[in-house]
Amino acid sequence: MKNQGNPYIPHTATIVDTWYETGGERCIKTFKVVFDDPAVRESWSHRPGQCAMIGVLGVGESMISISSSPTEEGYLRFSVMKAGKVTTALHQLEAGDKMTVRGPYGNSFPVEEWKGKKILTIGGGIGQAPLRPIVEYVKANMKDYAGLTMIYGARTSGDLCFKNEFAEAAKCEGVCCHLSIDVAEEGWPHYVGFVPSLLMEVSPSPENTIAITCGPPIMIRFVLENLKKLNFADEQIYTTLENRMKCGIGKCGRCNAGHLYVCKDGPVFSYAQLKNVPEAFA
């Protein structure tokens, strides 16, 4: 079925809550938003892994992964790093302010296909934001999955997103959390080192497991290498890509990695799909 209506017109949404995940110049702020139009609230549905164009009228839009799972009903969550013009404008917004949202865009993690499997997420920095809906979805449907292991790292403990949620998740049955920071800090009880090394330390079995990774390109590259060392098959490895985007609907041209449009064919790809696309990890 064709998507109807004018796809460039965004919905307005009101921010109901915000908080900072991390500090510093490139801090990450989370926004909880609710659509203003009840009809949009009613008709909106997204799947874990999809993205949305969020923005500020007069400034512009950015493609941001929807970091809430469809199982978290009544609102959407976006975790945004303050990096450029639009994200800086978004960071000025507080509860009660409006932003624009259009979407959801792109494909999603095949969570139905993964039923009965162990889910392994491997994230770095802001790369945990697109993995969060998977984590929340699997947690909410734990009976359908054989377990959830999360490996997550950032430069410093102050750069880790969703810290409280990791602590909470670790208490759930069937969930394992492994955190890391790049450089030792006093009182840090977890791993010190890079995410790909932590992956080797945890050394998960590929048996009946799906590994999903997202983070800086360099991290993804070494995680992929290490997953191969751990004997994960290409079809067991998933990642979610990002590229510069303007339209989000496959028209404006720029987000392609080889013949794949990240906005429409992705953002979720299996390594089997990407390994012969040289531009995928450029």
Add this chain to the structure above:
Amino acid sequence: MSAMLLPKDKWPEFTGRLAGKNLFAPALQGGIKKFAPVAAGDTVTLDEGNTTVPPKALLFPQTETLFRFAEGEEGMELPAIDEAAVLLGVRPCDARAMAIVDKLFRWDYEDPYYLKRRELATIIGLACSEPGLNCFCTSVGGGPASTEGLDILMVDLGESYLLEGLTDKGQALLDEFKDLLQEAGADALQRKEQLAQEAAAKIKRSVDTAGIPEALPGLWEDPLWQRVSAACLGCGICTYLCPTCHCFDIQDEVEGAAGRRCRMWDSCMYAEYTKHTSGHNPRPTRRERTRNRINHKYSYYVDKFGVIACVGCGRCSNLCPVNIDLIDILRQVKAAP
């Protein structure tokens, strides 16, 4: 559908009446040949050669408003796109380009701006009799009298024009001009075929495109990309004036308490096009950008929409300030191991 003859002495009346229908035809504007509005009383001369600016500019303007917004106002105001237009003298290659770009703008999410203008436009093509220096339409599935994307094909038969209705829209327009037209006989249609063959025979440039889409993925790291992009200045003219290039940027403009979101042509030949906010650029040099341009037209588009996104109009070769020649690039692709 009918084939009609318009005697040349009726041409002023024909174009005069068309002028009342929001007519656009090739004209010099500021020294650049492009499709310009024709007012009643203007003389329309269809000379040889194509326009520098392709007629895509009328369907997909260089800059257009997506919507307007104002502080304190609910909702967004959409631009009205409701005026029918007639494009007269569109070359078959440029019309084919529209048919090719249609596929992209219709793919899944329909682009309401482009498609509305497309729907409202009646395209009257003009078959070519004197191909340009770098024309190679016959190498990419077109021809001097190709009809794809057209509503009416017009062929200059000397003392008259042959007008062939190709779509309901085109036929409806011809029906309105019945009083100026005569039924074309078999001889006129035969003459048209003969002229098209003669014109095709005059096309000097060609490249065998068979196998190019299949070969490109294997040539990703081939030294040819360095070679063919070494002289590139990154000016983007090859894409701006390409009739099948459709890439755009979206920007907001604000004045006081009101503003608009607009889109404007963008080019894969520009550094900013793919540059991430982090500063990382997946296509860091002109080598990668040239490789993407050729792959997009001759591989990715074929993969997605089943057709090469190039109509052989030759504009990129004609206009490149450093003489980078698309046919030369394609030949190097063919010759690569």
